[in-house]
Amino acid sequence: xxxxxxxxxxxxxxxxxxxxxxxxxxxxxxxxxxxxxxxxxxxxxxxxxxxxxxxxxxxxxxxxxxxxxxxxxxxxxxxxxxxxxxxxxxxxxxxxxxxxxxxxxxxxxxxxxxxxxxxxxxxxxxxxxxxxxxxxxxxxxxxxxxxxxxxxxxxxxxxxxxxxxxxxxxxxxxxxxxxxxxxxxxxxxxxxxxxxxxxxxxxxxxxxxxxxxxxxxxxxxxxxxxxxxxxxxxxxxxxxxxxxxxxxxxxx
Numbered sequence: 001x002x003x004x005x006x007x008x009x010x011x012x013x014x015x016x017x018x019x020x021x022x023x024x025x026x027x028x029x030x031x032x033x034x035x036x037x038x039x040x041x042x043x044x045x046x047x048x049x050x051x052x053x054x055x056x057x058x059x060x061x062x063x064x065x066x067x068x069x070x071x072x073x074x075x076x077x078x079x080x081x082x083x084x085x086x087x088x089x090x091x092x093x094x095x096x097x098x099x100x101x102x103x104x105x106x107x108x109x110x111x112x113x114x115x116x117x118x119x120x121x122x123x124x125x126x127x128x129x130x131x132x133x134x135x136x137x138x139x140x141x142x143x144x145x146x147x148x149x150x151x152x153x154x155x156x157x158x159x160x161x162x163x164x165x166x167x168x169x170x171x172x173x174x175x176x177x178x179x180x181x182x183x184x185x186x187x188x189x190x191x192x193x194x195x196x197x198x199x200x201x202x203x204x205x206x207x208x209x210x211x212x213x214x215x216x217x218x219x220x221x222x223x224x225x226x227x228x229x230x231x232x233x234x235x236x237x238x239x240x241x242x243x244x245x246x247x248x249x250x251x252x
Contacts, residue, residue, distance in 0.1 A: 001067070002059045005029055006074070008114055009052050010095035014040065020048060022069055023095070024056065025114050030105045031098050034058050034069035047071065049078030051091045051118055077118055084122035089230075089237040090131060091121060096230045097138045100219060107141055110134075125198045128238040129189055132207035135215060136190065144168070144218045146210075148191055151175050161186055163210055165217075184210050205240040 010031070011023035020039035026032050034056075039048050047054065053075035060067030081087040094114055101107060113134055120126045139145060145168075150157050152169035153176075162171040162183035176183050187203035190210075199207070212231070220228065 001061065001063050001065075002057065003029065004055070004057050006053065006055055007032070008111075008118060009048065009050050009054065010091065010098060010114075011050065012039075012048060021066070022048060022071070024054070024069075025094075025098055025111055026056070027108055027111045028106055029058075030107055031101060031103050032058070033103070034060075034067045036069050036071060046078070047073040047076065049076075049081075050095070051077040051081040051087075051121070053077070053115070053118070075118075077121075081121060086124055086127060086234075086237045087121035089234040090117070090127055092230050093131065093234040094134070096228065097135065100138060101141060110137060110141060113137060124238070128204045128240060129193070129197070129199050129207065131234065131238075132204060132211055133190065133193065135208075135211035139211065139214055139218070142219060144214060146170075146214065148186065160191065161188075165213060168214060184213060186210065201240060204238070208235060208240055 005026045005028050007024035007026035009022060010025050013021050015021045015035055018040050019035055019037050021033055022036050022039065023031065023033045036044065036048060038044060048071070052073060054071045054073055057070040058067050059070075081091055094117065098110070117127070117130045117134060120130060136146065146163065147169045148160065148163070150170065151160060151172040152164055152167055154172060156172045156175070159173040160170040161173045162176040162180060163169065163186045164171055165182070165184055170186055171183055185206040187199060187206045189197055189199040189203055190207055
């Protein structure tokens, strides 16, 4: 068995005395692991770091085997990532979120998002908003897509400022006014986003509160997973740790 692909390194662990197991997010083969022989050598270590983009050849006798990688570096970002607390926390959170998905399950859209995010991980005015959108995409890929296109009560598409914690659907300002204390805020950048946008810290915090609520309720609790320390570390690095951002529910 052999295939070629491109990928971004999201994790590593030692294997034996000289090798490493490399975890990649690949374009066509999803989150995928393989062994790199001699990966702990001084020559290989600069390339084998989280956040780096590589071209890979994977070989194994059978498809279900872990297999062996031959890698060629394409874009080395590790030095910049290691120099930024926000970027380092960001690549760690990306890895944790991708591990919610089955291994070897292709998600080309997520790969493209990670590729774009990798270039901005240390930019405090851009990276946190991108991370919120990535969490929304993860929820969607897991089958828990939020419907932010129209008001759940009236069908209106204007002034959508809330999300129902029960249905995951948007709610307009008028329809939700009487129940706003029980609704989640919907920041506008999640409906209309471009790289030139710079959402306020409060808007980004509202975004993380929204995604955190549904990640905890629909994904983490079902798996018996406790509080996500990696996510909390990222929120602290992004300076949006306040306002109940762990996703813990206050609604009845």
